Every structure is written in structure tokens, then in C-alpha cells.
Amino acid sequence: xxxxxxxxxxxxxFDHTGxxxxxxxxxxxGWLLDKLGHFWRYxxxxxxxxxxxVTYFPEASAYDPEPREGQxxxxxxxxxxxxxxxATQGQxxxxxxxxxxxxxxxxxxxxxxxNIHRAMWRSTLVSxxxxxxxxxxxxxxxxxxxxxDPIDWLCGTSGAMACLCWITVLALNLLNLADYLRWHRWAQxxxxxxxxxxxxxxxxxxxxxxxxxxxxxxxxxxxxxxxxRLGTLSVLYGLATVIVAGGVTTAVNKILKHQKASAMxxxxxxxxxxxxxVLVFFGWSTAEIINGVDRGWFEDSQVVETYTAYGxxxxxxxxxxxxxxxxxLDTDYDRWSTKAETYASLFMTLxxxxxxxxxxxxxxxxxxxQVVKANWPALYGTAENALRKTAERHNNPDxxxxxxxxxxxxxxxxxxxxAYQLQEGGEPNTDYLLCYxxxxxxxxxxxxxxxxTPAQMAKVREVLG
Amino acid sequence: xxxxxxxxxxxxxxxxxxxxxxxxxxxDIMAQVTAVTHGRVAVGPGTLYALLESFLTxxxxxxTSSRGRKRxxxxxxxxxxxxxxxxxxxxLVAEDYRRVVAGxxxxx
Numbered sequence: 001x002x003x004x005x006x007x008x009x010x011x012x013x014f015d016h017t018g019x020x021x022x023x024x025x026x027x028x029x030g031w032l033l034d035k036l037g038h039f040w041r042y043x044x045x046x047x048x049x050x051x052x053x054v055t056y057f058p059e060a061s062a063y064d065p066e067p068r069e070g071q072x073x074x075x076x077x078x079x080x081x082x083x084x085x086x087a088t089q090g091q092x093x094x095x096x097x098x099x100x101x102x103x104x105x106x107x108x109x110x111x112x113x114x115n116i117h118r119a120m121w122r123s124t125l126v127s128x129x130x131x132x133x134x135x136x137x138x139x140x141x142x143x144x145x146x147x148x149d150p151i152d153w154l155c156g157t158s159g160a161m162a163c164l165c166w167i168t169v170l171a172l173n174l175l176n177l178a179d180y181l182r183w184h185r186w187a188q189x190x191x192x193x194x195x196x197x198x199x200x201x202x203x204x205x206x207x208x209x210x211x212x213x214x215x216x217x218x219x220x221x222x223x224x225x226x227x228x229r230l231g232t233l234s235v236l237y238g239l240a241t242v243i244v245a246g247g248v249t250t251a252v253n254k255i256l257k258h259q260k261a262s263a264m265x266x267x268x269x270x271x272x273x274x275x276x277x278v279l280v281f282f283g284w285s286t287a288e289i290i291n292g293v294d295r296g297w298f299e300d301s302q303v304v305e306t307y308t309a310y311g312x313x314x315x316x317x318x319x320x321x322x323x324x325x326x327x328x329l330d331t332d333y334d335r336w337s338t339k340a341e342t343y344a345s346l347f348m349t350l351x352x353x354x355x356x357x358x359x360x361x362x363x364x365x366x367x368x369x370q371v372v373k374a375n376w377p378a379l380y381g382t383a384e385n386a387l388r389k390t391a392e393r394h395n396n397p398d399x400x401x402x403x404x405x406x407x408x409x410x411x412x413x414x415x416x417x418x419a420y421q422l423q424e425g426g427e428p429n430t431d432y433l434l435c436y437x438x439x440x441x442x443x444x445x446x447x448x449x450x451x452x453t454p455a456q457m458a459k460v461r462e463v464l465g
Numbered sequence: 466x467x468x469x470x471x472x473x474x475x476x477x478x479x480x481x482x483x484x485x486x487x488x489x490x491x492x493d494i495m496a497q498v499t500a501v502t503h504g505r506v507a508v509g510p511g512t513l514y515a516l517l518e519s520f521l522t523x524x525x526x527x528x529t530s531s532r533g534r535k536r537x538x539x540x541x542x543x544x545x546x547x548x549x550x551x552x553x554x555x556x557l558v559a560e561d562y563r564r565v566v567a568g569x570x571x572x573x
Contacts, residue, residue: 053511055511070518072534073514073534073536074510074511074514075534076491076533076534076535077491077492077495077510077511077514078510078511080492080495080510081492081495081510083510103495103507103508103509104511105509105510105511106509106511106512107507107508107509107511107512108475108477108509108512108515108516110475111512111515111516112511112512115511115515
């Protein structure tokens with residue numbers, strides 16, 4: 001039978017009523033709080049009816065090398081009153097007693113409210129405001145990224161996962177602040193009349209939100225790992241960064257405490273260690289990824305050959321692609337390079353295909369096309385608008401005569417619902433955007449001789465429609 | 466601000482100061498308050514700690530001795546003054562009550 005158990009508890013710092021009730025329930029089941037931390041440790045005891053009390057020592061800090069003078073005096077007074085010290089973390093101290101009707105630790109509601117408020121200001125409120133600011137900034141940055149290129153954002157999993165995580169952080173911190181301010185207002189009013197005000201918990205909501213974030217992280221990890229080698233490495237490096245930074249931070253904190261460094265020294269030392277370890281590890285992993293890209297470690301495409309032209313080494317890819325130049329033109333050329341890429345998420349899938357001749361082999365056409373499928377029908381319009389706007393991205397407002405834009409054209413030869421042809425400086429181009437029932441095709445006939453013929457349009461319709 | 470804080474004393478503040486007319490440590494203060502009030506007023510150790518710290522900061526009490534973690538305190542002149550002011554205030558309140566109630570022939 002195990003002697004200890006560990007649990008991750010999600011109480012607000014000020015939720016003394018909830019914490020007390022929880023610890024009394026645990027004691028009734030035979031588990032006594034032994035140590036506080038990221039995980040609370042419980043020691044096995046016989047089931048007992050104990051009373052718990054949570055109090056706050058605002059001057060204390062999680063970075064203190066040992067309890068402050070006043071905390072020892074405080075614990076001595078509590079011992080004299082029959083309360084045993086269970087655990088301390090930062091400003092929170094927890095006591096218990098076996099007495100049936102003990103004198104509470106706090107008998108003045110106004111003093112209790114003031115004490116909690118001072119503790120909250122020194123620890124939770126400032127950091128909650130900081131996290132609110134950081135999460136709003138992160139969500140705004142994701143919105144900017146989405147606005148610039150919705151398809152790129154929707155086809156990847158990182159953006160949505162980051163949004164979910166930061167929205168959760170925002171919601172939890174907003175709720176923390178709102179719930180505390182509400183309780184504080186009620187408690188102040190009640191204290192003026194000599195009454196105590198119990199706190200309230202939102203544990204179920206917090207656990208639900210944290211479970212959601214964990215599930216999103218897991219989904220993103222699986223999606224990244226199954227999506228590409230780079231995705232796999234991103235997940236592994238991300239995990240390693242968290243583990244290394246967490247480990248270094250914890251180790252530095254423990255060493256400084258052991259060396260009896262002041263709370264200020266410990267706080268700054270730990271922050272510096274965390275920042276440095278993230279920077280160093282992030283820098284190293286970025287360098288590794290760049291090195292890997294240069295060496296082709298993350299190629300998901302099949303490299304069949306390399307060759308030298310103009311003093312540089314080039315790769316020939318041999319990915320299978322659905323529509324080839326040979327399907328559209330009579331050509332004897334057979335030294336093509338074909339590359340396929342896929343970006344997929346729950347929202348959208350983009351498959352990009354590219355066929356080109358070798359560098360140095362002149363006068364050959366090129367074919368580039370994307371097939372975009374909105375996995376959620378509601379996003380079809382978003383995809384269509386985004387693809388149309390790609391042409392306009394670099395238009396200079398001072399030179400409208402050179403503007404690029406997609407103008408409607410006859411969709412019938414393409415077998416599409418709608419079709420657009422790129423206009424460049426008022427002249428039609430051989431780039432088309434084709435809107436089919438459940439997907440879109442953006443196709444570029446590059447270095448093409450003459451117009452795209454009806455027969456070629458029919459072939460596109462047959463293969464990609 | 467500090468003068469506003471102790472211009473009127475709560476029951477717990479009053480009885481703690483009253484008990485510190487003699488040198489006493491924390492445990493004795495808690496026991497004495499309960500004894501003097503026949504159990505009507507109880508001071509929790511957390512509240513006692515906070516009030517002792519405030520009284521020390523205001524110069525209303527001073528520490529007389531320290532045996533290990535057991536610290537003893539006693540009222541200063543400022544503390545006596547605050548106690549007597551509160552007693553006078555309470556006496557006036559009681560006097561007003563008697564005058565009004567007795568003056569109206571016992572009618573509330």
C-alpha cells in the first residue's frame with residue numbers, strides 16, 4: 001500500500017474555503033496534506049475528522065530560502081492554539097487540528113480580507129494582469145497572421161492550437177481576476193458587519209479548460225508528427241525545450257534556496273536561468289533545423305537525382321502528381337522534376353504540385369497548381385476570397401495600371417461553378433482560379449506558348465475537377 | 466491613516482490591549498481574553514499575530530522578552546492612552562443608553 005499520493009490541484013490562491021473543504025474530505029478518506037508544490041503530496045493516515053485552516057502571510061515568497069521570522073512566530077502561536085502546521089507554499093500556510101470545535105485561526109473578518117488582499121496583490125493579481133496582456137498580444141498576433149494568409153493559417157495546426165491555448169489562458173486569468181474582485185467586494189461589505197464570506201471554486205471549469213488545452217496539444221502533436229518530418233522535430237524540440245527549461249529553472253531555484261540566497265536573488269536568478277535556457281535551447285534547435293533543411297533531412301518529397309548547373313547543385317524530385325504537362329502538351333522532354341506538398345488540418349487541406357524542367361534546360365513550360373479543400377463547408381467562401389486576394393497582395397496603390405487581380409471568366413470549359421482569370425496590368429494571364437463543388441483549384445501555366453486551349457481546360461476539368 | 470485605524474477599537478483589539486496591561490505571551494493572551502469575557506470573545510492565533518504586529522508598529526505595545534519563539538509584550542503609554550480612550554468612548558455610549566432608556570421610562 002503506497003505511503004504517499006500526488007495530485008495536481010487547481011484552486012484559486014484565495015479560495016481558502018474550497019481548499020479547507022477539500023483537505024477535510026481527503027483526511028476523512030485517510031490522506032493528510034504533507035507538502036505543497038506543482039503537485040500536492042498527501043501522506044497516508046487513518047481516516048480522521050480534521051479541521052483545516054488556510055491563512056496567508058503576505059510578506060512571504062515562494063523564493064524564500066526558509067520561512068521568515070514572522071512565519072515561525074505565527075506557527076508558534078497557532079501551535080499554542082492547538083493547530084498543527086501541515087504545509088506552506090509561498091504566502092499560503094495550511095494548518096489542521098483534531099479539536100471538534102476549535103477557535104478559528106482568523107476571528108476578525110476585516111483583518112482576514114485585508115490579509116488576503118495583500119497576499120493576492122503580491123502574488124496572483126499582478127501576474128494575472130501580466131498574463132492577460134501576454135495572451136491578448138498572442139491572440140492579436142494570431143489574428144494578424146490569419147488576416148494576412150487565411151489558407152496558410154487554416155491548413156496548419158499550430159495557429160489554431162496556439163489560439164486555443166492563449167484563449168484558455170485569457171479566460172482562466174480573466175475568471176481568476178473577476179472571481180477574486182467579486183469575492184473581495186462581497187467580503188469587504190460583510191466584514192464591516194462582522195461577517196465572514198466563504199469563497200467559491202470553479203475547479204470543474206478549470207479542469208475542463210486544462211483538459212481541452214491538453215487534448216489540443218496532443219492533437220497538434222499527433223498531427224505534426226504524422227504530417228511531416230519537420231513537424232515531428234518541431235514537436236520533439238518543443239517538448240525538449242519545455243523539459244530542459246523547466247528542469248534548469250527548478251534546479252537553479254533549489255540551489256539558490258539551499259545556498260540561502262535572498263528571495264530577490266532567487267527570483268531574478270530563476271528568471272534569468274529560465275530565459276537563458278529557453279534562448280540557448282531554442283537557438284540550438286533552430287540551428288539544427290536550419291542545418292537539417294540544408295542537408296535535406298526534412299524533405300518529404302522524393303529526391304531522385306541531383307545535378308549541377310550554374311555552379312550550384314539542384315535536386316530533381318519524383319513525386320507523383322495528378323496532372324502533368326505531358327497530359328496537356330505534346331512534348332518529347334522527359335527530364336522533369338515533380339514535387340508535391342500537402343498541408344492539412346481539421347479545417348482545410350492544401351495540396352500543392354509543381355512540375356518544372358531542369359535548370360539550364362531552356363524553353364520548357366512549367367506547371368504549378370494548388371488544390372484547396374475546405375473540410376468545413378463554411379470555410380469554402382473564406383478559401384475562395386483568400387485565393388483571389390493572393391493576386392492583389394503586392395499591388396502598389398500609386399500604380400493601378402500595374403495591378404494584378406482575378407477577373408471572372410467563363411467557367412463552362414473548366415466544368416466549374418465559377419472561374420477567374422488573372423489580369424496583370426489590364427492584360428489576361430495564364431493563371432486561373434477555378435471553383436468546384438467542394439474544392440478550389442489555383443493553376444498557373446507558366447512559360448506557356450499561347451492561350452490555354454479548350455482541350456487543355458477539359459483535361460484540367462477531367463483530372464482536377 | 467494609522468490614527469484612523471485605531472481611533473475606535475474592535476472587541477478583539479480592546480481585550481488584547483486590556484490583557485497586555487501585564488506582561489504576557491501570545492498563548493496567555495488568547496487564554497486570558499477568553500477567561501475575562503467568559504468565552505464570549507475568542508481571538509484566533511492568526512488574528513492575534515496580525516494585531517500584535519500592528520500594535521508594535523504603532524508603538525502601542527513593546528516586546529519585553531523572547532524565550533525561543535515565545536515572545537512577551539506589554540502596553541506602552543500610547544497603548545494605555547488608546548485603551549483609556551476606548552473605555553471612555555464605551556462609557557459614553559453606555560451612559561447615553563442609560564439616559565435615553567431611563568429618561569423615557571424604560572420605553573425603547
